[in-house]
Amino acid sequence: xxxxxxxxxxxxxxxxxxxxxxxxxxxxxxxxxxxxxxxxxxxxxxxxxxxxxxxxxxxxxxxxxxxxxxxxxxxxxxxxxxxxxxxxxxxxxxxxxxxxxxxxxxxxxxxxxxxxxxxxxxxxxxxxxxxxxxxxxxxxxxxxxxxxxxxxxxxxxxxxxxxxxxxxxxxxxxxxxxxxxxxxxxxxxxxxxxxxxxxxxxxxxxxxxxxxxxxxxxxxxxxxxxxxxxxxxxxxxxxxxxxxxxxx
Amino acid sequence: xxxxxxxxxxxxxxxxxxxxxxxxxxxxxxxxxxxxxxxxxxxxxxxxxxxxxxxxxxxxxxxxxxxxxxxxxxxxxxxxxxxxxxxxxxxxxxxxxxxxxxxxxxxxxxxxxxx
Numbered sequence: 001x002x003x004x005x006x007x008x009x010x011x012x013x014x015x016x017x018x019x020x021x022x023x024x025x026x027x028x029x030x031x032x033x034x035x036x037x038x039x040x041x042x043x044x045x046x047x048x049x050x051x052x053x054x055x056x057x058x059x060x061x062x063x064x065x066x067x068x069x070x071x072x073x074x075x076x077x078x079x080x081x082x083x084x085x086x087x088x089x090x091x092x093x094x095x096x097x098x099x100x101x102x103x104x105x106x107x108x109x110x111x112x113x114x115x116x117x118x119x120x121x122x123x124x125x126x127x128x129x130x131x132x133x134x135x136x137x138x139x140x141x142x143x144x145x146x147x148x149x150x151x152x153x154x155x156x157x158x159x160x161x162x163x164x165x166x167x168x169x170x171x172x173x174x175x176x177x178x179x180x181x182x183x184x185x186x187x188x189x190x191x192x193x194x195x196x197x198x199x200x201x202x203x204x205x206x207x208x209x210x211x212x213x214x215x216x217x218x219x220x221x222x223x224x225x226x227x228x229x230x231x232x233x234x235x236x237x238x239x240x241x242x243x244x245x246x247x248x
Numbered sequence: 249x250x251x252x253x254x255x256x257x258x259x260x261x262x263x264x265x266x267x268x269x270x271x272x273x274x275x276x277x278x279x280x281x282x283x284x285x286x287x288x289x290x291x292x293x294x295x296x297x298x299x300x301x302x303x304x305x306x307x308x309x310x311x312x313x314x315x316x317x318x319x320x321x322x323x324x325x326x327x328x329x330x331x332x333x334x335x336x337x338x339x340x341x342x343x344x345x346x347x348x349x350x351x352x353x354x355x356x357x358x359x360x361x362x363x
Contacts (some may be wrong), residue, residue: 161331204253207327230257237254 003033007082009040011052012092014099022092022099022195025049031082037091038066038077039182054103064151067094067158068103074155076217091182096167097137113170117178117196122157122189140185145223147180154210156222168201172222174210175203177224182232194236202230256323262312263320270313289345292317298363307360314356315349 006028014022015095027044035043037112039054045052054064059078066077068091071085097105127134156172157163163171170178182190197203206226213223258324281287290296322345329341 144326165330165333165335198253202256205330207331234254235260 005030005033005052006087006210007040007085008088010045010088010090011041011044011103012090012091013052013102015078015101024090025052030145033083035071035082036078037068037070037075037080037082037085037089040089041077041084041091050196050223052103062151065154068092069158074158074215076153076155079217089144094154096157096160096163102186103156107154107236109167110152110157110171112171113174114152114177116135116170117174117181118193119177119181121181121184121187122192123186124188131239133185134186136185143185144180144183147176148219149181149221149223150176151218153217154224155215155217159211161209161211162205162207166201166205169205170201170203172226174197175229176222177204179229179232182229190236192231197229197233198237203233206230255347256319259316259319259349261320261342262319263316265316266313266322267317268319274313279299280294302363307363310363311357311360312361316354318352318356319346319349322346 002194009027009028009029010024012022013019014024023223027048029040029043029048031040031043036057041054042056045054054066054068056078057063058065061076061079064076067074067076068247069075069090070077070080071090072092074094077091091103093105094101097107097110100106139241143242150173152173154173160169160172162169179192181187182193203226206223208227212226213221214220277287278292282289282292301310326342326345328336330338334341
């Protein structure tokens, strides 16, 4: 077919039953001009080496499953055009996560961090159905909409130098998600979330390297969320010094 | 250290702002424009600057220009240290850096209010 080229893929492999440490396998395959990195991995698995393990699902940058390090940078492989790379492409699992097998990483700790920021709408008293819906203006929606676009692909955790140094750091996506609820006009849980944010490994552990926002495939700008969360947290903390919240 | 994070972060933010905006302006005026004669000599005369620096607001501005960037630098250095893998020693390095900032601030305050 026209535009076909050969590319060499250096893929990190790890089988916990056999390998002491990760190793690499090299595959030279013919790729189509419109292929993404994920297409090449699927081709390798289907036609060259069925033992290769990698996660993927939607192929349209919505599910967030196929995050990997491509040539050392965290990428959503279904969105990452092969034409952007030279003859050799290195594919490795996301950094800063335990590897289960080959390109598949353990997500458990990541999910725990999500739970820690209480990512749901908290209200002191649930509104009765007769009282109608919670209405929100376009401006109120704009305050958090961007931060709700995260697809949990974990690229930001792979890129973040603080996650690398402090495994307990809540991390960009979880803080952006907590901030998303703090900014939601229907929510009343700011004080509770801010306590989590203020804790060890919270927002103040961020050193503002901004790598999370650089790699985010959905333009969530988690780094912006973390900086906003810091400022709101300081205001909340200072207010707490003068005003008693009662019961807390 | 934990409960001090918000206040230290505020000092850091203010310090980086002062270090990024105010200090270059001061260097430009006092260090370059003055000596090279771009600024009128009488505007930078000893009496005039002394009057400015001993005015109550002037003293506070001087103290801010001295102390805030040091806090900004201390906090920044601490995070650079952690980013380069120094988390294990953060319990020692952090307090030392902040102590330097505190001592500098106190010394700066003494100097500024003795002018």
